[in-house]
Amino acid sequence: MAGLHKAGTARMTATRRRELVPDDRAPAQARRFVAGVVGARHPRLDDAILLTSELVTNSVEHSRSRRMGVAITVIVTLSGQALRVCVIDAGSATWGNHEESDTLMEAGRGLRLVARLARNWGRYPLQSAPEGRVVWFELAQPESR
Numbered sequence: 001m002a003g004l005h006k007a008g009t010a011r012m013t014a015t016r017r018r019e020l021v022p023d024d025r026a027p028a029q030a031r032r033f034v035a036g037v038v039g040a041r042h043p044r045l046d047d048a049i050l051l052t053s054e055l056v057t058n059s060v061e062h063s064r065s066r067r068m069g070v071a072i073t074v075i076v077t078l079s080g081q082a083l084r085v086c087v088i089d090a091g092s093a094t095w096g097n098h099e100e101s102d103t104l105m106e107a108g109r110g111l112r113l114v115a116r117l118a119r120n121w122g123r124y125p126l127q128s129a130p131e132g133r134v135v136w137f138e139l140a141q142p143e144s145r
Contacts, residue, residue: 013079020056020072022065022089030056030074030087037076038083044139047117048076048083051137054110055087063089064131082119086136088126 018033020026034052038045052074059065059072073088114121118137126132 013077015075015077017073017075020074022060022063022070022072024060026060026072027053027056030072033074034076034085038078042083043142044083047139048085051114051117051139052085052087054113055085055135055137058110058135059087059089063092063133065090070132081141083139083141084136086134088132088134090129091126091131091133 014037016033016037018030020029030052031049034048035045038048042048056072056074063072064070065072068090070090073086075086075088077084077086114137117139119140121135121137123133123135126134
């Protein structure tokens with residue numbers, strides 16, 4: 001992100017958040033939001049956009065957010081060590097399982113992609129609203145040469 005790093009100083013951490021209406025436009029809006037926060041020159045931009053799109057699509061398709069009209073929140077944190085994205089929604093009756101999807105199926109591979117491309121990822125109940133959940137991933141920054 002432009003302006004976050006000055007020569008001779010440690011990188012700062014920047015966090016941005018965006019609330020999205022839980023409809024079919026949300027994944028595209030999330031992709032644009034992440035691209036704007038991370039910046040076109042970031043080496044993990046494509047991975048960040050892909051994984052964010054997968055998580056937001058899951059939220060729209062499977063969480064209670066759409067039915068209840070509760071916003072999906074995307075939080076992007078960019079630091080010198082990592083890029084972290086959290087997607088917060090109204091939760092669902094099941095948590096899903098990234099290991100159960102068939103690799104030939106058109107749907108059901110989003111969490112597999114997250115598990116494969118992210119340095120770390122996870123999910124947990126939202127403390128302020130136990131029916132809600134947070135799904136997050138973290139991408140390591142490439143080593144500078």
